Amino acid sequence: MPKSKIRKRHFLDYSILIPYLILSVVGLIFVYSSTSYIQIVRGADPTYFVTNQAIFWVLSLIVITLMYKMKTDVLKSQQLIVFSTLIIFLLLILTPFIGEEINGAKGWLNFFGFSLQPAEYLKIMVVWYLSYILSKRQDTIQDNFWGDMKRPLLLVFFMVLLVVIQPDMGNAAIITLLALVLLLASGVNWFYTVIIGGAGVGLSFIAIEFLIHFGQYIIPSRFQYIVSRFEVFKNPFMDELNQGHQLVNGYYAMFNGGWFGRGLGNSIEKKGFLSEAHTDFIFAIVAEEVGLIGALVILGLLIFMIIRIFLVGIRSKKPFNSLICIGIGSLFLLQVFINLGGLLGLIPLTGITFPFLSQGGNSLLVLSVGVAFALNISADEKRTKLAIEYEYLKSQE
Numbered sequence: 107m108p109k110s111k112i113r114k115r116h117f118l119d120y121s122i123l124i125p126y127l128i129l130s131v132v133g134l135i136f137v138y139s140s141t142s143y144i145q146i147v148r149g150a151d152p153t154y155f156v157t158n159q160a161i162f163w164v165l166s167l168i169v170i171t172l173m174y175k176m177k178t179d180v181l182k183s184q185q186l187i188v189f190s191t192l193i194i195f196l197l198l199i200l201t202p203f204i205g206e207e208i209n210g211a212k213g214w215l216n217f218f219g220f221s222l223q224p225a226e227y228l229k230i231m232v233v234w235y236l237s238y239i240l241s242k243r244q245d246t247i248q249d250n251f252w253g254d255m256k257r258p259l260l261l262v263f264f265m266v267l268l269v270v271i272q273p274d275m276g277n278a279a280i281i282t283l284l285a286l287v288l289l290l291a292s293g294v295n296w297f298y299t300v301i302i303g304g305a306g307v308g309l310s311f312i313a314i315e316f317l318i319h320f321g322q323y324i325i326p327s328r329f330q331y332i333v334s335r336f337e338v339f340k341n342p343f344m345d346e347l348n349q350g351h352q353l354v355n356g357y358y359a360m361f362n363g364g365w366f367g368r369g370l371g372n373s374i375e376k377k378g379f380l381s382e383a384h385t386d387f388i389f390a391i392v393a394e395e396v397g398l399i400g401a402l403v404i405l406g407l408l409i410f411m412i413i414r415i416f417l418v419g420i421r422s423k424k425p426f427n428s429l430i431c432i433g434i435g436s437l438f439l440l441q442v443f444i445n446l447g448g449l450l451g452l453i454p455l456t457g458i459t460f461p462f463l464s465q466g467g468n469s470l471l472v473l474s475v476g477v478a479f480a481l482n483i484s485a486d487e488k489r490t491k492l493a494i495e496y497e498y499l500k501s502q503e
Contacts, residue, residue, distance in 0.1 A: 276456030
């Protein structure tokens with residue numbers, strides 16, 4: 107193809123875009139399936155939730171289109187990154203004072219009827235911000251890790267702390283893990299890798315045991331729901347009608363589905379047994395309606411997309427591109443692991459949504475921004491590779 111006719115659309119990575127589109131449409135189907143019955147019983151509009159989700163999806167497609175058309179240099183603009191970080195920081199400061207409380211967490215801001223969850227946007231912001239900082243300090247981070255990273259890490263720490271006090275422990279955990287992944291992927295000295303990784307695993311086990319045995323005595327009442335979740339995690343059937351209600355009915359939903367499911371729209375648990383089924387328990391409804399086989403196909407498609415994003419990062423020649431894709435892939439993978447881990451009883455419930463399927467406009471928009479980053483970077487790497495090959499062939503003439 108003549109160089110003059112090559113456009114950015116020719117570098118579009120369909121192995122990322124097509125799974126995203128399929129998962130988003132499947133998500134709309136299951137948001138409608140899991141909410142329409144309850145809405146009809148309430149005498150409300152059965153299409154309310156799916157319409158809201160569809161509006162955010164259309165907005166997401168616009169954002170992806172605009173971000174894909176941007177040059178990668180724009181995404182690496184220091185002014186843009188600093189401005190975006192400050193906006194998120196200010197929103198997080200405002201949230202405890204003027205935020206709306208939902209399910210015990212004061213984490214939403216309402217602007218002209220639009221509900222904004224700053225903690226969701228902080229996830230992609232931390233990936234973007236740390237990828238920029240770490241890519242700029244590749245030459246010095248080995249020998250002067252703390253001197254180089256002290257201020258950025260303190261800023262991230264304070265923003266995570268603002269999420270904790272909402273309280274939103276699920277998103278706080280994801281953001282912390284994302285920061286650790288990016289640090290470990292940045293080329294930092296192996297000594298710090300061992301220290302950070304070992305300390306993270308050790309402190310996690312200590313914290314879990316501490317919360318289970320002593321949490322009810324010393325944890326403030328505002329955070330007591332965390333203790334309850336750890337107690338339920340050990341055996342949800344001990345409190346099946348109260349704290350263990352969600353987890354137990356999630357098990358029933360997956361059991362009902364069997365291998366091939368009860369059929370689309372035929373879930374039993376969504377009919378009032380499994381409350382808020384359209385959010386963090388959407389995958390239980392998926393398993394009930396399309397069965398284990400269908401659920402694994404959907405999960406496999408998502409894992410395929412995540413692997414493709416990781417591969418773009420691993421193969422990238424530029425540190426910023428590599429770190430961004432590793433961070434985005436890790437964000438998607440962490441949400442899948444934490445959501446399914448809670449659903450299957452492997453870890454305590456956190457309220458984290460399942461990527462692209464769960465109802466939640468803010469979550470869908472943030473994940474779509476992650477897809478836009480991956481598509482832009484994939485195109486940039488392909489263009490760079492083509493330019494290198496072109497120059498090489500030209501030099502051989």
